[in-house]
Amino acid sequence: MMRKIAKPISFFLILPFLLMGFSISRAQAAMVGTEAVLNPAPNGETVRVRLSNFLDRQDVQAILQSQGISPREAKARIACLSDSEVAHMAAVMDRLPAGGGGVGVLIGAALFVFIVLLITDILGFTHVFPFVYHHRS
Amino acid sequence: MFSHSSIITGVSWKRAHRKVAPLLYGLVLSSLGLLSAGCAGPQLGEIRRQMEGLPSRVQLKTVPFYPQKAYQCGPAALAMTLTWSGLPRKPETLVPEVYSPELKGSLQPALIGAARRLGRLAYPISGMNVLLREVASGRPVIVLLNLGLSWYPEWHYAVVVGYDLSEGYVELHSGKTARELLPFRVFGNTWARSDYWGLLVLSPRDLPATARENPYLQAVLGLEKARQWGAAVEGYETALRRWPGSLGALMGLGNSLYGLGKLKRAETAFREASRLHPASGAAFNNLAQVLWEEGRQEEALRAVQRAVALGGPQATIYGDTLKEIESGKP
Numbered sequence: 001m002m003r004k005i006a007k008p009i010s011f012f013l014i015l016p017f018l019l020m021g022f023s024i025s026r027a028q029a030a031m032v033g034t035e036a037v038l039n040p041a042p043n044g045e046t047v048r049v050r051l052s053n054f055l056d057r058q059d060v061q062a063i064l065q066s067q068g069i070s071p072r073e074a075k076a077r078i079a080c081l082s083d084s085e086v087a088h089m090a091a092v093m094d095r096l097p098a099g100g101g102g103v104g105v106l107i108g109a110a111l112f113v114f115i116v117l118l119i120t121d122i123l124g125f126t127h128v129f130p131f132v133y134h135h136r137s
Numbered sequence: 138m139f140s141h142s143s144i145i146t147g148v149s150w151k152r153a154h155r156k157v158a159p160l161l162y163g164l165v166l167s168s169l170g171l172l173s174a175g176c177a178g179p180q181l182g183e184i185r186r187q188m189e190g191l192p193s194r195v196q197l198k199t200v201p202f203y204p205q206k207a208y209q210c211g212p213a214a215l216a217m218t219l220t221w222s223g224l225p226r227k228p229e230t231l232v233p234e235v236y237s238p239e240l241k242g243s244l245q246p247a248l249i250g251a252a253r254r255l256g257r258l259a260y261p262i263s264g265m266n267v268l269l270r271e272v273a274s275g276r277p278v279i280v281l282l283n284l285g286l287s288w289y290p291e292w293h294y295a296v297v298v299g300y301d302l303s304e305g306y307v308e309l310h311s312g313k314t315a316r317e318l319l320p321f322r323v324f325g326n327t328w329a330r331s332d333y334w335g336l337l338v339l340s341p342r343d344l345p346a347t348a349r350e351n352p353y354l355q356a357v358l359g360l361e362k363a364r365q366w367g368a369a370v371e372g373y374e375t376a377l378r379r380w381p382g383s384l385g386a387l388m389g390l391g392n393s394l395y396g397l398g399k400l401k402r403a404e405t406a407f408r409e410a411s412r413l414h415p416a417s418g419a420a421f422n423n424l425a426q427v428l429w430e431e432g433r434q435e436e437a438l439r440a441v442q443r444a445v446a447l448g449g450p451q452a453t454i455y456g457d458t459l460k461e462i463e464s465g466k467p
Contacts, residue, residue, distance in 0.1 A: 030458035032419035
């Protein structure tokens with residue numbers, strides 16, 4: 001019984017400390033960051049915090065790991081982006097393309113897709129198959 | 138007719154092509170009419186007109202080629218541009234930072250982040266016009282192509298290492314092929330699906346040919362975010378050569394020097410910022426903070442009082458600085 005209650009309670013006890021720790025590290029020197037000068041809109045930091053909090057959620061971490069992305073690495077990447085890039089990322093995260101390349105992606109795909117790609121390849125809309133010769137235009 | 142596997146070989150394909158071509162094209166035109174309208178890339182004539190004054194043929198010879206392994210075109214493309222920029226790297230060493238195994242690919246922010254963590258300036262670009270100008274100025278560009286279709290994407294990174302306007306092709310280090318020649322039409326169509334996304338990876342002493350002030354400063358800011366203070370200092374200095382007196386560049390320079398612990402030089406940058414931009418509270422605030430840490434309390438107090446008087450969205454920080462300085466001990 002005690003254990004069951006302890007978990008959520010400890011979470012609420014820890015939360016303010018986490019938030020405090022964050023604000024302390026932000027204010028160690030009373031300097032105005034370059035970011036605030038370049039991007040006067042104040043919501044950059046909140047987007048970053050939201051994104052960071054999002055990454056901290058256990059269900060999200062499970063998904064990240066299933067995609068082969070370590071949550072630490074994900075956070076490190078976010079740390080390297082500017083506010084406007086982070087905001088952009090938050091908006092498009094789910095539809096970000098990952099460049100892979102290679103014809104191997106076709107394995108398991110339906111024959112219909114193969115045919116359509118072949119056709120679009122010939123017409124120069126796509127360039128999936130190296131054996132299709134493109135006329136220069 | 139398509140289930141027959143022999144169409145994959147070139148010779149028999151050509152034979153089959155002659156027979157089925159009219160049928161195919163008919164099918165395509167009727168069923169994919171929408172698609173062709175949506176994917177119309179830039180026309181070569183238009184590109185030629187816009188590119189007047191640029192050399193008609195460019196071939197970058199100093200960009201190394203690293204063939205990609207499996208799906209790892211991201212690490213390969215990044216390694217080629219890093220090495221060209223004077224920071225030799227092999228694709229294998231970049232895989233942990235750049236490549237997501239389950240996605241079988243690399244996300245754009247991963248490429249940007251990896252470059253910045255290595256102290257390289259990652260500057261995203263967009264559009265054919267900008268791409269060709271950068272290549273003409275001698276800089277290779279990473280491009281994100283969708284070799285498939287919007288609803289069946291096959292994303293791929295390649296490095297543009299040349300072009301020929303009269304012959305009408307773009308030259309790419311792509312996949313396992315060095316110097317692949319892709320007609321403008323095909324390149325334009327496959328590139329359009331990433332909204333013409335491109336990336337320059339440069340030494341922070343280098344300025345893109347098409348650089349604009351704010352995007353460039355954002356890119357240098359990325360170096361600051363990656364705590365690459367030295368590279369950030371170089372980037373802001375490069376920006377100041379191009380845009381003398383830029384407030385963002387002066388503040389960034391000061392902050393990066395402060396990050397390096399070089400208070401004297403940081404002071405100079407903030408002083409210059411406050412002189413050229415006397416309405417910037419941030420410049421006076423940061424000058425005050427540095428002066429205070431240098432033990433010059435009176436000067437610091439005067440500077441921070443200016444900041445407090447100016448006010449603005451950062452006013453609470455100015456207030457903190459004032460309190461700190463009035464408390465008397467650095």
